[in-house]
Amino acid sequence: MPIRALIVDDSSVMRKIVERSLRQAGIDLTEVFQAGNGAEALVVLKESAVDLILCDINMPVMDGLEFIKLLPGIENAKNVPVVMITTEGSEAHVVQALSCGARGYIRKPFTPEQVKEHVIPVLAGKS
Amino acid sequence: MKSASELLAAKVSHENWTPLIEVAVREVFDLMLGCELTVPSTAEEPTLDVTAMVGLAGKLCGVLSVRCEGKAAALMTSKMLGVALDQVGPEVADALGEVCNMVAGNFKNKIAGLSEGCMLSPPTVITGSDYTLRSQTDSPALEVRLLFEGLLIVISLQVHS
Numbered sequence: 001m002p003i004r005a006l007i008v009d010d011s012s013v014m015r016k017i018v019e020r021s022l023r024q025a026g027i028d029l030t031e032v033f034q035a036g037n038g039a040e041a042l043v044v045l046k047e048s049a050v051d052l053i054l055c056d057i058n059m060p061v062m063d064g065l066e067f068i069k070l071l072p073g074i075e076n077a078k079n080v081p082v083v084m085i086t087t088e089g090s091e092a093h094v095v096q097a098l099s100c101g102a103r104g105y106i107r108k109p110f111t112p113e114q115v116k117e118h119v120i121p122v123l124a125g126k127s
Numbered sequence: 128m129k130s131a132s133e134l135l136a137a138k139v140s141h142e143n144w145t146p147l148i149e150v151a152v153r154e155v156f157d158l159m160l161g162c163e164l165t166v167p168s169t170a171e172e173p174t175l176d177v178t179a180m181v182g183l184a185g186k187l188c189g190v191l192s193v194r195c196e197g198k199a200a201a202l203m204t205s206k207m208l209g210v211a212l213d214q215v216g217p218e219v220a221d222a223l224g225e226v227c228n229m230v231a232g233n234f235k236n237k238i239a240g241l242s243e244g245c246m247l248s249p250p251t252v253i254t255g256s257d258y259t260l261r262s263q264t265d266s267p268a269l270e271v272r273l274l275f276e277g278l279l280i281v282i283s284l285q286v287h288s
Contacts, residue, residue, distance in 0.1 A: 013208060089233075
Protein backbone atom coordinates (compact mmCIF):
# COMPACT_ATOMS: atom_id res chain seq x y z
CA MET A 1 0.00 0.00 0.00
CA PRO A 2 1.45 3.41 -0.92
CA ILE A 3 2.11 5.50 2.17
CA ARG A 4 2.55 9.22 2.77
CA ALA A 5 4.70 9.64 5.87
CA LEU A 6 5.47 12.63 8.08
CA ILE A 7 8.76 12.39 10.00
CA VAL A 8 9.17 14.83 12.87
CA ASP A 9 12.61 15.14 14.48
CA ASP A 10 14.89 18.10 15.19
CA SER A 11 17.81 16.22 13.62
CA SER A 12 17.78 16.23 9.82
CA VAL A 13 20.19 13.28 9.88
CA MET A 14 17.77 11.29 12.04
CA ARG A 15 14.88 12.14 9.69
CA LYS A 16 16.88 10.70 6.81
CA ILE A 17 17.75 7.58 8.82
CA VAL A 18 14.09 7.03 9.69
CA GLU A 19 13.06 7.47 6.05
CA ARG A 20 15.72 4.99 4.94
CA SER A 21 14.61 2.52 7.61
CA LEU A 22 11.00 2.75 6.41
CA ARG A 23 12.09 2.04 2.84
CA GLN A 24 14.26 -0.86 4.05
CA ALA A 25 11.19 -2.20 5.84
CA GLY A 26 9.55 -2.51 2.43
CA ILE A 27 7.10 0.33 3.02
CA ASP A 28 6.09 1.94 -0.27
CA LEU A 29 6.63 5.61 0.50
CA THR A 30 5.01 7.78 -2.15
CA GLU A 31 5.65 10.99 -0.28
CA VAL A 32 7.76 11.87 2.75
CA PHE A 33 7.19 15.13 4.60
CA GLN A 34 9.68 16.33 7.18
CA ALA A 35 9.42 18.70 10.12
CA GLY A 36 11.93 19.81 12.74
CA ASN A 37 9.43 20.09 15.60
CA GLY A 38 5.75 19.81 16.43
CA ALA A 39 4.91 23.33 15.31
CA GLU A 40 6.46 22.76 11.88
CA ALA A 41 4.60 19.45 11.64
CA LEU A 42 1.29 21.21 12.28
CA VAL A 43 2.04 23.52 9.33
CA VAL A 44 2.69 20.48 7.13
CA LEU A 45 -0.59 18.89 8.22
CA LYS A 46 -2.56 22.04 7.35
CA GLU A 47 -1.57 21.51 3.72
CA SER A 48 -1.11 17.78 3.37
CA ALA A 49 -2.78 14.54 4.38
CA VAL A 50 -0.55 11.71 5.59
CA ASP A 51 -0.98 8.03 6.43
CA LEU A 52 1.72 7.65 9.07
CA ILE A 53 3.53 9.95 11.50
CA LEU A 54 6.89 9.13 13.11
CA CYS A 55 7.74 11.57 15.85
CA ASP A 56 10.56 12.33 18.29
CA ILE A 57 9.68 13.51 21.82
CA ASN A 58 12.42 15.97 22.80
CA MET A 59 12.30 18.82 20.32
CA PRO A 60 12.49 22.60 20.63
CA VAL A 61 9.45 24.88 20.14
CA MET A 62 6.87 22.09 20.44
CA ASP A 63 7.75 18.63 21.71
CA GLY A 64 6.36 15.40 20.38
CA LEU A 65 3.87 14.71 23.15
CA GLU A 66 2.36 18.19 22.92
CA PHE A 67 2.13 17.75 19.14
CA ILE A 68 0.36 14.40 19.14
CA LYS A 69 -2.19 15.61 21.70
CA LEU A 70 -3.34 18.14 19.06
CA LEU A 71 -3.72 15.61 16.25
CA PRO A 72 -7.37 14.58 16.91
CA GLY A 73 -8.40 18.16 16.12
CA ILE A 74 -6.62 18.27 12.79
CA GLU A 75 -8.56 17.07 9.77
CA ASN A 76 -5.50 15.72 7.94
CA ALA A 77 -4.31 13.82 11.00
CA LYS A 78 -7.46 12.24 12.37
CA ASN A 79 -6.97 8.51 12.90
CA VAL A 80 -3.46 8.69 11.47
CA PRO A 81 -1.22 6.27 13.40
CA VAL A 82 1.71 7.79 15.27
CA VAL A 83 4.90 5.96 16.20
CA MET A 84 7.29 7.71 18.60
CA ILE A 85 11.04 7.38 17.94
CA THR A 86 12.98 8.78 20.86
CA THR A 87 15.91 8.49 23.24
CA GLU A 88 13.45 8.63 26.15
CA GLY A 89 13.29 5.00 27.21
CA SER A 90 11.41 4.86 30.49
CA GLU A 91 8.15 2.99 30.91
CA ALA A 92 6.65 6.25 32.15
CA HIS A 93 7.42 7.90 28.81
CA VAL A 94 5.99 4.93 26.91
CA VAL A 95 2.77 5.02 28.95
CA GLN A 96 2.52 8.79 28.53
CA ALA A 97 3.03 8.56 24.76
CA LEU A 98 0.46 5.80 24.38
CA SER A 99 -2.04 7.74 26.50
CA CYS A 100 -1.48 10.76 24.24
CA GLY A 101 -2.44 8.68 21.22
CA ALA A 102 0.75 7.06 19.99
CA ARG A 103 0.36 3.51 18.69
CA GLY A 104 4.01 2.53 18.70
CA TYR A 105 7.23 3.39 20.51
CA ILE A 106 10.78 2.89 19.27
CA ARG A 107 13.79 3.68 21.43
CA LYS A 108 16.92 5.22 19.92
CA PRO A 109 19.34 3.70 19.08
CA PHE A 110 17.38 1.37 16.84
CA THR A 111 17.87 -0.95 13.89
CA PRO A 112 15.89 -0.95 10.62
CA GLU A 113 14.47 -4.29 11.77
CA GLN A 114 13.03 -2.67 14.89
CA VAL A 115 11.41 0.02 12.77
CA LYS A 116 9.85 -2.70 10.64
CA GLU A 117 8.66 -4.66 13.69
CA HIS A 118 6.91 -1.64 15.15
CA VAL A 119 5.61 0.18 12.07
CA ILE A 120 4.21 -2.65 9.94
CA PRO A 121 1.67 -3.79 12.60
CA VAL A 122 0.64 -0.19 13.17
CA LEU A 123 0.02 0.31 9.46
CA ALA A 124 -1.90 -2.95 9.38
CA GLY A 125 -4.09 -1.70 12.22
CA LYS A 126 -2.92 -4.44 14.56
CA SER A 127 -1.49 -2.16 17.20
CA MET B 128 17.64 -0.28 25.03
CA LYS B 129 18.27 -2.22 28.23
CA SER B 130 21.10 -4.42 29.30
CA ALA B 131 21.76 -6.86 32.06
CA SER B 132 23.78 -4.21 33.80
CA GLU B 133 20.71 -2.06 34.28
CA LEU B 134 19.60 -3.89 37.38
CA LEU B 135 22.95 -3.34 39.01
CA ALA B 136 23.27 0.27 38.00
CA ALA B 137 21.17 1.73 40.79
CA LYS B 138 23.43 0.15 43.38
CA VAL B 139 26.63 1.72 42.20
CA SER B 140 27.73 5.29 42.67
CA HIS B 141 28.47 7.48 39.67
CA GLU B 142 32.20 6.89 40.01
CA ASN B 143 31.49 3.37 38.78
CA TRP B 144 29.37 4.31 35.78
CA THR B 145 32.23 4.22 33.27
CA PRO B 146 31.42 0.66 32.07
CA LEU B 147 27.80 1.69 31.51
CA ILE B 148 28.91 4.67 29.44
CA GLU B 149 31.07 2.35 27.36
CA VAL B 150 28.17 -0.07 26.80
CA ALA B 151 25.91 2.83 25.84
CA VAL B 152 28.44 4.11 23.30
CA ARG B 153 29.10 0.68 21.83
CA GLU B 154 25.37 0.04 21.37
CA VAL B 155 24.83 3.34 19.56
CA PHE B 156 27.68 2.66 17.13
CA ASP B 157 26.65 -0.96 16.65
CA LEU B 158 22.97 -0.27 15.97
CA MET B 159 23.09 3.08 14.18
CA LEU B 160 26.40 2.90 12.32
CA GLY B 161 26.98 -0.84 12.06
CA CYS B 162 30.44 -0.47 13.61
CA GLU B 163 32.20 -2.29 16.37
CA LEU B 164 34.36 0.01 18.46
CA THR B 165 37.75 -1.15 19.67
CA VAL B 166 40.01 -0.22 22.56
CA PRO B 167 43.03 1.96 21.75
CA SER B 168 46.34 0.21 22.28
CA THR B 169 48.32 3.44 22.69
CA ALA B 170 47.82 6.67 24.59
CA GLU B 171 48.34 8.67 21.38
CA GLU B 172 46.01 11.66 21.25
CA PRO B 173 45.38 13.40 17.94
CA THR B 174 43.78 16.84 17.92
CA LEU B 175 40.12 16.23 18.68
CA ASP B 176 38.58 19.24 17.03
CA VAL B 177 34.86 18.44 17.04
CA THR B 178 32.94 18.25 20.30
CA ALA B 179 29.26 17.46 20.83
CA MET B 180 27.72 18.05 24.24
CA VAL B 181 24.39 17.21 25.83
CA GLY B 182 23.37 18.56 29.21
CA LEU B 183 21.60 16.43 31.78
CA ALA B 184 19.26 17.95 34.36
CA GLY B 185 17.05 16.51 37.08
CA LYS B 186 18.00 13.51 39.19
CA LEU B 187 21.38 13.62 37.49
CA CYS B 188 22.95 16.93 36.49
CA GLY B 189 25.99 17.12 34.28
CA VAL B 190 27.35 17.22 30.78
CA LEU B 191 28.05 14.31 28.45
CA SER B 192 30.40 15.04 25.58
CA VAL B 193 31.72 13.18 22.55
CA ARG B 194 35.02 14.44 21.10
CA CYS B 195 36.70 13.29 17.91
CA GLU B 196 38.65 14.42 14.88
CA GLY B 197 36.77 16.08 12.04
CA LYS B 198 37.41 13.10 9.78
CA ALA B 199 35.89 10.77 12.38
CA ALA B 200 32.79 12.96 12.59
CA ALA B 201 32.52 12.97 8.80
CA LEU B 202 32.89 9.19 8.70
CA MET B 203 30.16 8.79 11.34
CA THR B 204 27.89 11.00 9.21
CA SER B 205 28.68 8.94 6.12
CA LYS B 206 27.76 5.71 7.88
CA MET B 207 24.62 7.12 9.50
CA LEU B 208 23.32 8.46 6.19
CA GLY B 209 24.55 5.54 4.11
CA VAL B 210 26.35 7.83 1.66
CA ALA B 211 29.95 7.99 0.45
CA LEU B 212 32.36 10.01 2.57
CA ASP B 213 32.87 12.57 -0.19
CA GLN B 214 29.12 13.22 -0.28
CA VAL B 215 29.01 14.29 3.35
CA GLY B 216 28.34 18.00 3.80
CA PRO B 217 27.23 20.38 6.52
CA GLU B 218 25.18 17.74 8.32
CA VAL B 219 28.30 16.56 10.22
CA ALA B 220 27.46 18.67 13.29
CA ASP B 221 23.88 17.42 13.27
CA ALA B 222 25.07 13.81 13.06
CA LEU B 223 27.62 14.08 15.87
CA GLY B 224 25.07 15.89 18.01
CA GLU B 225 22.61 13.09 17.44
CA VAL B 226 25.25 10.48 18.33
CA CYS B 227 25.91 12.35 21.58
CA ASN B 228 22.16 12.62 22.24
CA MET B 229 21.67 8.88 21.72
CA VAL B 230 24.65 8.00 23.92
CA ALA B 231 23.31 10.23 26.70
CA GLY B 232 19.80 8.82 26.37
CA ASN B 233 20.98 5.23 26.15
CA PHE B 234 23.23 5.73 29.17
CA LYS B 235 20.53 7.22 31.40
CA ASN B 236 18.11 4.49 30.36
CA LYS B 237 20.52 2.00 31.94
CA ILE B 238 20.37 3.61 35.36
CA ALA B 239 17.31 2.44 37.27
CA GLY B 240 15.19 5.41 38.32
CA LEU B 241 17.11 7.87 36.18
CA SER B 242 15.41 7.35 32.85
CA GLU B 243 12.25 9.26 33.74
CA GLY B 244 13.88 11.68 36.14
CA CYS B 245 16.62 13.16 33.99
CA MET B 246 16.08 15.46 31.05
CA LEU B 247 18.45 15.95 28.13
CA SER B 248 19.22 19.26 26.50
CA PRO B 249 19.42 19.59 22.71
CA PRO B 250 22.98 18.86 21.59
CA THR B 251 25.55 21.61 21.16
CA VAL B 252 28.44 21.08 18.75
CA ILE B 253 31.73 22.97 18.90
CA THR B 254 34.28 22.91 16.08
CA GLY B 255 37.87 23.67 17.04
CA SER B 256 40.15 22.56 19.84
CA ASP B 257 41.36 25.80 21.39
CA TYR B 258 38.85 26.01 24.20
CA THR B 259 38.48 25.03 27.83
CA LEU B 260 35.28 23.52 29.16
CA ARG B 261 34.56 24.52 32.74
CA SER B 262 31.74 22.70 34.43
CA GLN B 263 30.43 23.29 37.94
CA THR B 264 31.47 19.87 39.07
CA ASP B 265 33.44 18.73 42.06
CA SER B 266 34.43 15.33 40.77
CA PRO B 267 36.65 14.26 37.88
CA ALA B 268 34.99 13.44 34.58
CA LEU B 269 34.25 9.83 33.77
CA GLU B 270 35.98 9.13 30.48
CA VAL B 271 35.78 6.38 27.89
CA ARG B 272 38.29 6.23 25.02
CA LEU B 273 37.50 4.03 22.04
CA LEU B 274 38.52 3.68 18.42
CA PHE B 275 35.99 4.12 15.64
CA GLU B 276 37.44 2.77 12.39
CA GLY B 277 40.88 3.37 13.92
CA LEU B 278 40.03 6.97 14.90
CA LEU B 279 39.95 8.02 18.55
CA ILE B 280 36.67 9.11 20.13
CA VAL B 281 36.56 10.31 23.73
CA ILE B 282 33.30 10.25 25.66
CA SER B 283 33.20 12.16 28.94
CA LEU B 284 30.56 12.53 31.61
CA GLN B 285 30.94 15.34 34.10
CA VAL B 286 28.56 14.84 36.99
CA HIS B 287 27.36 17.68 39.23
CA SER B 288 26.67 16.40 42.70
